[in-house]
Amino acid sequence: AQKITQTQPGMFVQEKEAVTLDCTYDTSDPSYGLFWYKQPSSGEMIFLIYQGSYDQQNATEGRYSLNFQKARKSANLVISASQLGDSAMYFCAMREGDGTGNQFYFGTGTSLTVIP
């Protein structure tokens, strides 16, 4: 079974609108971390936001927020007020365990295009 599933290969959003990128995960470990990364066309991986499995509140970082629904095992990324520079690939990732094993799993990504 896939550890991380991103079901949206491509998304379009109008500039200044909000967009939600979906991510579901699969783990039986009670301790895990969820991450979102952005990969622009230049290729580098940019960390956006983190959510721990024990965090009570949804994570927020500027225009990025993570809609964490633990029972559904989903960790959707919400980008508010989209900008042209948000056009990129977005990857959801999970770290299983408390860090001693420290394996990371990535989804296949969602390509976001912001339309002017």
Added chain:
Amino acid sequence: NAGVTQTPKFRVLKTGQSMTLLCAQDMNHEYMYWYRQDPGMGLRLIHYSVGEGTTAKGEVPDGYNVSRLKKQNFLLGLESAAPSQTSVYFCASSSWRGVSYEQYFGPGTRLTVT
């Protein structure tokens, strides 16, 4: 502050040739990782290391070897390259920071095996 660097940035190999990719980080991170990125596949973990002198297999370790002789360096070796190893290779490092293990990525190495 260089962060994570990778050498080389591009390489073309013939089938059967060997090469080593070098990853270096200057953040004193304990953990280091090697991933490959293929179209439509996302990033897949090849090998990782939780400290100097220790390595472990990831999701797709076959055909690769690694070494972590110094804390700041993590080497990825291909002993006999195959066309299936054509990919973009990313190195990353992380450490305990607050409550997360945020990974810092290198710029990637584009490898083509003909």
